Amino acid sequence: MMDYSAYIDLSRQELLEKVQSAMGPKRFEHVLGVEKAALELAARYNADATKASLAALLHDYAKERPDQDFLDIIDQYGLDQGLKNWGNNIWHGMVGSHIIRQEFGLEDDEILQAVERHTVGASQMTLLDKVLYVADYIEPGRDFPDVDEARAIAKQDLDQAVAYETAHTIAHLASKGIPIYPQILETYNAYVKYLKDTKKK
Ligand SMILES: [Fe+2]
Numbered sequence: 001m002m003d004y005s006a007y008i009d010l011s012r013q014e015l016l017e018k019v020q021s022a023m024g025p026k027r028f029e030h031v032l033g034v035e036k037a038a039l040e041l042a043a044r045y046n047a048d049a050t051k052a053s054l055a056a057l058l059h060d061y062a063k064e065r066p067d068q069d070f071l072d073i074i075d076q077y078g079l080d081q082g083l084k085n086w087g088n089n090i091w092h093g094m095v096g097s098h099i100i101r102q103e104f105g106l107e108d109d110e111i112l113q114a115v116e117r118h119t120v121g122a123s124q125m126t127l128l129d130k131v132l133y134v135a136d137y138i139e140p141g142r143d144f145p146d147v148d149e150a151r152a153i154a155k156q157d158l159d160q161a162v163a164y165e166t167a168h169t170i171a172h173l174a175s176k177g178i179p180i181y182p183q184i185l186e187t188y189n190a191y192v193k194y195l196k197d198t199k200k201k
């Protein structure tokens with residue numbers, strides 16, 4: 001049984017209950033799937049399993065909050081006012097990390113950063129950042145064209161998996177005419193060199 005006492009004051013059971021009560025059943029199932037995928041990636045790439053578990057269980061904690069909660073936090077913490085032009089998809093990670101810090105008393109910057117970056121990545125990602133970013137994309141409940149390819153790449157090379165996921169996310173957003181948060185483009189530009197490696201195979 002995972003021991004989170006170095007980071008939060010909750011047992012695993014208490015944590016699961018608190019996370020579950022913050023979201024609908026489908027999202028909670030997704031969260032458990034992300035934890036499973038994150039633990040597999042952590043084992044494969046030697047990341048800290050406890051941190052991977054916590055980051056995964058918390059990553060979508062704020063996803064079902066009303067918009068006003070995020071707008072309030074942006075002001076309360078003096079975050080970039082430009083964030084207000086975006087929406088839940090960007091806020092639940094970038095701003096949600098502050099909600100998690102507040103409501104779990106979690107102070108571990110590495111875990112909070114991984115949550116913050118889980119939708120948009122960053123140009124220089126830590127191992128934990130990558131584990132969560134990729135796990136969110138390939139968790140067992142995901143079902144979209146090419147998810148099996150994304151899973152296969154994730155077993156071979158984590159940087160390639162980041163590149164693959166980012167390229168597909170951007171292509172998807174562009175095809176639907178959805179604005180693209182600049183940090184996702186930074187992630188793409190930093191990791192696109194790894195994409196060429198996947199194409200050679
Ligand atoms: Fe998310």
Ligand SMILES: [Fe+2]
Nearest residue numbers: 034059060136
């Ligand atoms: Fe997620």
